[in-house]
Amino acid sequence: MDHEPPPLAEWLVQTMVARSAFADSILGDLREEYVRAADSDPRMARRLYWRRALSIGWHSIPRRFLRRRQARTGDPIMTTFGADLRFALRTLRRAPSFTIAAIIALGLGTGSAAAVFSLLRGVVLRPLPYASPAQLVTLWEVNHTKSLEHEAISPVNFGDYRALTNVFADAAAWWRPQINLADDAGEPVRVNAVETSENLFSVLGVRPMLGVGFPIHPKLWGTEHQAIISHRLWQTRFDGDRAIVGKVLHLNGANYTVVGVMPPGFSFPGETDVWQQLQWPLDQHSRSAHFMETVARVKPGVSLGTVQRELTALTARLASEHANTNKDWTARVIPLDHEVAGLFRPGLFALLGASGLLLLIACINVANLLLARAVARRREVAVRAAIGASRSRLLKLFLTESCVLAVIGGALGLGVSVGAVRALLAWTPIQIPRAADVGVDFTVLLFATAIAAGTAIAFGLVPAVLLSRAELQDALKDGARGTGIRGRRLRSGLVIAEVSLAVMLLSGAGLLVRSVEKLLDVDAGLDPTSSITVDLLLPNSGYPTWPRVAQFYASLTQSLRENPGITNAGVTNFLPLEPGWRLPYAVVGQPADPTAMPQAQMHIADEGYFSALHIRLIRGRDFTAHDDAQSTPVVIVNEALAKLIAPDGNAVGKQQVMDAVGIGPLSRRLVGSDHYEIIGVVKDLKNTSLRSAAEPAFFFTSRQFAARNMHLVVRGRGDAARLTELARDAVRAIDPALPLGAVKPMDRVLAESVDPPRFVMLLLSAFAVLALTLAAVGIYGILTFMVTNRQREIGIRLALGAEPSAMLRMIVGEGVGLTLIGCVFGIAGGVVAARALSSFLFNVRPSDPATLAGVSAVVIGTAIAACVIPGRRAAGEDPTRALRSE
């Protein structure tokens, strides 16, 4: 039986009571109790011992340090740090509203700055985990005449770009086929896959963790049917089986040999799980097919400007050599890290600026609070000095107080930043790139806290400094009254600064709110409510022939439409906002220049799609179930295309020619003729983004032009979960082995495109509200101080017959006056600062009068509310009391 108390706790007690004459007996008491308790429950006893030890330790702090000081200097109690600390805590506790306001301002200011910087560092600033990431760039094709600024590139053009060996060390390209993965490990699943040129990993400078990776052929493709998988897929599906290399996977029914497993965390591009070896020659394709993405490694020492110049020269040459495909097309270079962060880069930088403003407001607020307190404590300071406290003694006292504030505020800031980052990442429905690696940045938190602490300390010393200036006698005599004009001007200036910074943040937030509102108000051409979309991909194995594919989708939508819970169901190969394939077309009877055929987006839909999304048919008729492979080839065009084909918009009855037989492995034409009769015109449906007008587009029916990968669209009663269930049942009934891809409510499909501006808007709004609150506290503070300060004047006025309401007006007027000045500065600053938000603004100018007026109204309203309490105090002043206080 061994009943030894916890040694660490025992040591603690020993150290803390070492100076007591009865140290031994205290340790004895604890041990006696411990031994008794340990007989029945040793764990309980240990806990009890610790509790006692901590209690004794805590209570011994002043005595322990006090005794030491006394031994050394013989100073009185008040010179010890422990006592100062207790005194500071006590005084702060006695002014709870001051203390809470200061701590909250410090905590929110530092916490939000640290949270935003943590996001910025994780998402934008941290180097990508590839070899020399600064050399990696992406290339995008651009067509200004069609306002396409960021298009995927053609595989044939890619070959020419890669051949620019004076600027590029190497370049890789890939596209994203839809892949069903089947193997012996379990049910077939949809995986994120890319089919990539063999050199992708060598361009990035990353090697597989297992296996040797792809062979690299001169033309970057091969027929070996090889695949590389991600660490994540290896762990989740293959239980980290090291023998996976050499095994065979079935990707869309074809066999691929695994030749590598990538290291943990690698999933480039995006969230890729399977990399397929490129199966076809890049140069045997079309220059007008923009569907490949690329990453290139720039040679060391070559600047982005040089790369861009070389690309511009090359694309100009291509445009003249291949006018029918490359006319108006150029290419642009974007550093890979900018591309990965996307809109979050300008967004997070703007937010960092905003959080900086908030930190500034917080510091101003703390300064203001401390100044007010300094004035109120003038008499106390004078008394202390009068009874013999030296200047340095007083400085130390106030320093302790400021430090306590800064430490508590910093601790709150730590909590705020950790909580904010975690909450944001956990609850945001928004896809934030590289979110998995975001952690709170403690360096920044420390930095922000240092700034805040510096403010607190600098202004906390004011009472002690003021003392040296003001005459002691004066201070003792007139107590609370007067710090003179200077102090008041300083404080008014601070309030104006606070208000104008808050107005800046509010107007930024206001502009974004309006932009997002307008974006969401944009008529996308469809009704996204009460509908969902389900991604489906038919594997080659179960559906070897194209009529089988068409048959599957026809019967699936048919069975869904028969369900009473479903209003309508249809399929499409591109969701709204997704551009279709851009292909050349001709119209019979209209002169056409074979070198410059017009292009339009090609989509595939069916007879249920338009009505399921409430897309209005303007002319002609919709598809029917009879528009099949045996019937006349038909096509429906959108308004934009109809206007190109027939100036009056009546394109119905004309014959459109589209000679494509199929697009890649995904789709195939089932009708013999390449002449399609235009049977209808539908209202424009946004097919690039909410911001831009719909491009000309035409729709084939899936019964005549079938595709393996389609989005099922279902409208019906009940919520998304219910509709998903119905869709799953219907798919299972036809093909139990077919996995469902991504399921999304239709309104989410549209809302996703608004996510980045909405993300910035939400955070900026939160900052703006905080800023406004802090500004209101500032206004309240200065007016309360003013009322106290002018108590005598107010008393005399009231005694002489002034109306109380006039006093109220006087105080409120003072506050509103400061606010108005702040508004003017703030609006000017806001208009300038809004430039940082330009990429998020939509149909709103930075000087939008409605927004600025709204912001001013909110700020002035808040200011008036903040004025009312001190104003009513002034109005309710009892003249006799006010005069007697003299």
Added chain:
Amino acid sequence: MTRAYLGEFEHLVLLAILRLGDAAYAPAILEEIETRTGRAPSPGSMYVTLDRLEEKGLLRSRLADPRDDRGGRPRRYVTVTAYGMRELRASRTALLQLWKGLEGVLGS
């Protein structure tokens, strides 16, 4: 010499010591206060208070023989001094004087 005021907690401790007689040492005093008042004071404040009361001369302490179950350490027994008794009596008188006639106010 100014009279030492008896703080509320000091008051409780002194009374508990009186009740315990010869057996008054810190853990026993804590227990006595807890069973009588339902309030459990923290042990840390107890030791500090005992020291303070001794410094004021209100109590005296004595170390007993070392004991094995205490790791060879002694108990510190405390007794109230004559001065302490006087202070308690004065406190009691003052309180009773102030309470006189107020019983009805409490409504009990």
